[in-house]
Amino acid sequence: MFRVTRRYEFAASHRLDSPALSEEQNRDLYGKCNHPHGHGHNYVIEVSVRGPLDEISGRAVDTARLDELVAREVLGHFHQRNLNAEIAAFSVRVPTSENLAAEVCGRLKAAWHGEFPGKWPQLERVRIAETARNIFEIGADEIE
């Protein structure tokens, strides 16, 4: 069994501010991530796919199709966008990288069988590096 991982990037802005908390609580909790006008990151996303080898192609996944899926479902919506203002999920949820990883993984999982209708390859995990030091990972089986 193979796990193939592809790396992508998008640049986006966000602001961490929970409507369930007071202004002061938000400042205390999120610190500079709560600055009122937001800020941005070069997000690095790794998408990992699991599958057996196709003996004709010698590959476990057609990476060109994976690239198309990720571009269509994720990068096209997130790159050079303000996550709070332009991604519907983040009008109700705080765009932490935990929530972002779940959103990205959920979008790929929902569209997966349209692009890869067979049993294999399967989406295994999404890993997001908000910066080189802060990395978040979620398994596809953690998404309903």
Added chain:
Amino acid sequence: MLITRKIEFSASHVCRNPRLSEEENRNLYGGAANPHGHGHNYVVEVSLEGMPDAVTGMVLDLKELKAILNREIVEPYDHRFLNREVPPFDSVVPTTENIAREIWRRLDPHFSNGAARLHAVRVYETADLYVDYFGEPPCSA
């Protein structure tokens, strides 16, 4: 506990399956099917699983692992055209998956009896594409 050693080699390859037509190869592999080949700086991470020895405090002497990796991978693969110079890639398409599997096959016999067992072979073809191979589950028969 896992220990991982990283090595690099630079090699050229071409991804073409002789059982497929020119057009099928183009559609399947894209630019990687260009007949004269192209190259990568491959990065390989080899992970071994084991418990530290009570006396040495080591899962495996990394000098020993380094020597095995150099002999089995770097020496035969580095600065070579994989399809022409490194069997089995004269008959097996040198995709990242097949390179990871072949490296596993070369390394596994070195770790089949000792305290450290081969856990994973990770091959980076570029910084944007890597493959992890964990071996195949043993035959039930």
